[in-house]
Amino acid sequence: METYTYVNIFETKGLEYLLLICFLVLFVLFVRYLGGPRPGGGRAGGRRLPGSAGADRWRLEAEEGQPDGVVEGTKAVGAASPPVEVP
Amino acid sequence: MRRSLNPGRGLAGLVRFLLAEARPKGKLLTPFNLISIPVILLGLGILVVRFIYGLGSVTNLSQQYPWGLWIGFDVVTGVAFAGGAYVITFAVYVMRLERYEPIVRATVLNGLLAYVFYAGALTLDLGRPWNIINPIIGNEFGYSSVLFLVSWHFLLYMLTEMLEFSPVVAEWLGWRRLRRLLSGLTLGAVIFGVTLSILHQSGLGALFLMAKPKIHPLWYSEFIPILFIVSSIFAGLSLVIVEGTISHRVFRDQIDPERHASFEEILFGLAKAAAISMFVYYFFQALVFLHEGRWVLLGGFWGSWYLLEVIGFVLVPCVLFAYGVRHRRLGIVRTAAVATLIGIVLNRLNISVIAFNWNAAVRYYPTWMEIVVTLMVVFAEIWVFRWIVLRMPVLRERHELPAPAVAPPPEPQALNRSKA
Numbered sequence: 001m002e003t004y005t006y007v008n009i010f011e012t013k014g015l016e017y018l019l020l021i022c023f024l025v026l027f028v029l030f031v032r033y034l035g036g037p038r039p040g041g042g043r044a045g046g047r048r049l050p051g052s053a054g055a056d057r058w059r060l061e062a063e064e065g066q067p068d069g070v071v072e073g074t075k076a077v078g079a080a081s082p083p084v085e086v087p
Numbered sequence: 088m089r090r091s092l093n094p095g096r097g098l099a100g101l102v103r104f105l106l107a108e109a110r111p112k113g114k115l116l117t118p119f120n121l122i123s124i125p126v127i128l129l130g131l132g133i134l135v136v137r138f139i140y141g142l143g144s145v146t147n148l149s150q151q152y153p154w155g156l157w158i159g160f161d162v163v164t165g166v167a168f169a170g171g172a173y174v175i176t177f178a179v180y181v182m183r184l185e186r187y188e189p190i191v192r193a194t195v196l197n198g199l200l201a202y203v204f205y206a207g208a209l210t211l212d213l214g215r216p217w218n219i220i221n222p223i224i225g226n227e228f229g230y231s232s233v234l235f236l237v238s239w240h241f242l243l244y245m246l247t248e249m250l251e252f253s254p255v256v257a258e259w260l261g262w263r264r265l266r267r268l269l270s271g272l273t274l275g276a277v278i279f280g281v282t283l284s285i286l287h288q289s290g291l292g293a294l295f296l297m298a299k300p301k302i303h304p305l306w307y308s309e310f311i312p313i314l315f316i317v318s319s320i321f322a323g324l325s326l327v328i329v330e331g332t333i334s335h336r337v338f339r340d341q342i343d344p345e346r347h348a349s350f351e352e353i354l355f356g357l358a359k360a361a362a363i364s365m366f367v368y369y370f371f372q373a374l375v376f377l378h379e380g381r382w383v384l385l386g387g388f389w390g391s392w393y394l395l396e397v398i399g400f401v402l403v404p405c406v407l408f409a410y411g412v413r414h415r416r417l418g419i420v421r422t423a424a425v426a427t428l429i430g431i432v433l434n435r436l437n438i439s440v441i442a443f444n445w446n447a448a449v450r451y452y453p454t455w456m457e458i459v460v461t462l463m464v465v466f467a468e469i470w471v472f473r474w475i476v477l478r479m480p481v482l483r484e485r486h487e488l489p490a491p492a493v494a495p496p497p498e499p500q501a502l503n504r505s506k507a
Binding site for chain 2: 013015020027030
């Protein structure tokens with residue numbers, strides 16, 4: 001009769017750990033590759049400058065909803081033009 | 088753009104409306120009709136013979152090969168192709184990715200019909216099809232059986248998909264109050280449906296865990312259920328890409344020009360998701376390959392056949408998807424989707440038919456009648472899909488999504504006012 005052997009996770013070998021690390025690294029690179037080239041034409045893995053296209057990814061939706069030039073505290077958000085005080 | 092007529096008040100008005108809608112719409116003599124009608128008629132004739140004289144009269148199935156093309160393609164492969172429904176409904180209704188809203192109804196309809204036809208084709212393959220109801224009515228409850236789980240999941244998921252699609256039917260019939268009520272149930276149905284889908288996609292894979300001595304070791308592993316779930320994601324997405332591309336050409340007059348323009352963006356989004364899920368799937372395949380030490384099995388026909396599947400129809404389409412998304416090449420994305428679908432057919436047939444009983448002295452080959460019946464099921468599904476799309480608001484008209492589960496953030500102006 002056929003016996004069944006199930007995977008014992010404590011018996012994993014070094015090669016599998018290596019594969020896992022490679023996968024994690026490649027996965028990050030793959031997702032970045034899928035993101036497409038930056039508008040500035042920079043290298044995918046290059047250093048990110050402040051205010052570059054990559055930084056837009058982390059903008060909050062509330063900030064995006066702000067009309068141009070609205071001041072919130074001391075920080076101007078969503079502003080392409082100089083901040084204007086709200087009366 | 089064509090809009091459906093509103094049914095009049097009362098039962099008489101409804102009957103008049105349904106009779107008017109039942110009339111054929113569009114041209115009758117199309118290449119698809121000319122091919123599909125003879126195949127469907129021939130398939131129906133074969134089914135009559137099958138139900139009178141039994142499975143042996145039309146199939147090559149035997150005690151050694153109890154599952155053939157009808158199970159391998161219609162059920163195992165068809166259910167994987169229906170995976171697009173749970174992925175897209177999850178994205179639209181739960182994740183609120185509203186850019187995919189234009190394809191959600193067509194995808195749900197496609198998933199529903201896939202289950203009704205492909206899982207329904209299961210009855211053709213049962214020696215005593217009247218016993219199919221047993222797991223449901225409790226005549227033979229087999230709590231420890233994977234088939235018990237799969238049969239319940241199929242039933243529940245078909246009902247869930249009907250519920251998800253029911254607002255479209257209510258809209259078509261002009262029943263506004265009922266439509267509102269059914270739309271309110273959609274989010275719950277979607278969450279229930281996603282849970283069921285994940286469980287029975289893996290359940291189908293789990294069926295093959297019991298056939299370890301019969302499946303070639305290159306395809307057998309304890310991870311089959313996980314591989315089935317992950318592959319159903321990109322199988323479903325690829326089918327949505329192919330089906331959406333065809334629908335947008337065939338039903339061009341049903342769709343706003345504005346939605347035509349946004350469709351390309353939707354395809355790129357789907358291709359991106361498919362590429363990522365294929366990448367993950369490939370990692371799982373590599374992990375299983377290493378863990379089970381399959382190097383020694385790569386020589387000979389089966390090794391080459393396995394490499395063709397995992398490299399030719401998984402890795403290559405994955406790279407094509409990524410290239411197509413990155414360089415905005417729609418033709419490459421569509422090619423990758425077709426290659427992915429071929430890969431899924433190959434994978435599911437390998438596990439259930441081709442590499443099943445791989446070392447048996449007598450091999451199973453489907454008869455021409457099995458192939459005709461399989462084509463009949465596919466054509467019949469397309470006929471029903473077309474009938475519904477030509478009548479109900481599936482592709483045309485933007486519809487409202489049900490209210491989100493969490494309250495939306497306050498308006499920015501209101502925030503400023505409160506701070507001032």
